[in-house]
Amino acid sequence: xxxxxxxxxxxxxxxxxxxxxxxxxxxxxxxxxxxxxxxxxxxxxxxxxxxxxxxxxxxxxxxxxxxxxxxxxxxxxxxxxxxxxxxxxxxxxxxxxxxxxxxxxxxxxxxxxxxxxxxxxxxxxxxxxxxxxxxxxxxxxxxxxxxxxxxxxxxxxxxxxxxxxxxxxxxxxxxxxxxxxxxxxxxxxxxxxxxxxxxxxxxxxxxxxxxxxxxxxxxxxxxxxxxxxxxxxxxxxxxxxxx
Ligand SMILES: *Cc1c(COP(=O)(O)O)cnc(C)c1O
Numbered sequence: 001x002x003x004x005x006x007x008x009x010x011x012x013x014x015x016x017x018x019x020x021x022x023x024x025x026x027x028x029x030x031x032x033x034x035x036x037x038x039x040x041x042x043x044x045x046x047x048x049x050x051x052x053x054x055x056x057x058x059x060x061x062x063x064x065x066x067x068x069x070x071x072x073x074x075x076x077x078x079x080x081x082x083x084x085x086x087x088x089x090x091x092x093x094x095x096x097x098x099x100x101x102x103x104x105x106x107x108x109x110x111x112x113x114x115x116x117x118x119x120x121x122x123x124x125x126x127x128x129x130x131x132x133x134x135x136x137x138x139x140x141x142x143x144x145x146x147x148x149x150x151x152x153x154x155x156x157x158x159x160x161x162x163x164x165x166x167x168x169x170x171x172x173x174x175x176x177x178x179x180x181x182x183x184x185x186x187x188x189x190x191x192x193x194x195x196x197x198x199x200x201x202x203x204x205x206x207x208x209x210x211x212x213x214x215x216x217x218x219x220x221x222x223x224x225x226x227x228x229x230x231x232x233x234x235x236x237x238x239x240x241x242x243x
Pocket of ligand 1: 034036057079080164205206207221222223224225237
């Protein structure tokens with residue numbers, strides 16, 4: 001269990017070092033702990049050591065961990081592929097932000113349910129910057145149109161963009177993904193859509209957070225480097241329902 005705190009400190013040091021090297025204030029980068037497959041006791045240790053932000057990929061896991069975590073102050077983001085039939089549970093179990101809005105249909109269903117429940121929700125638009133089939137996200141070409149449509153939905157507040165970089169040893173290729181996301185943000189800022197903020201860039205994970213920070217990440221999502229290797233391959237989370 002101490003291991004988690006040690007690893008967590010290691011990750012915080014990496015973030016700080018990366019910020020220093022990129023001339024950024026460490027205060028401008030938030031750590032989101034990606035907690036898929038991690039049991040609540042271990043998540044609690046990380047939260048109690050001073051962290052605040054967690055992200056799950058499946059509503060089922062949000063639900064299962066809800067009771068165990070509700071007494072510990074934290075903020076909960078959803079970072080996985082969201083099926084529309086899970087929206088009710090998403091709202092019931094206190095998710096504060098959905099980082100993975102990637103299609104109009106999903107935004108419409110969220111808007112509909114939020115209207116019914118008289119609630120509002122922060123969202124990020126997930127963009128597929130790597131072009132990989134296995135990854136969810138709106139295409140870079142489709143991002144502006146999606147943003148324009150979601151901007152018209154009064155229950156959804158766009159706070160920025162999210163992406164999963166290419167898994168590659170070639171750092172330049174990984175960097176290109178993050179640059180692509182940044183370029184889309186610039187275009188969206190120029191469009192100046194009413195009610196749309198572009199303050200968040202959620203990018204960078206255990207293997208590439210330094211590059212992401214150098215390219216302007218405001219949220220890095222880290223799992224393995226804190227909690228250790230997962231039991232399931234990531235395709236279990238990322239390819240669900242894809243042919
Ligand atoms: C699992 C996951 C992460 C964290 O990945 P690690 O490589 O374990 O740090 C980040 N983002 C998303 C969307 C994830 O599913």
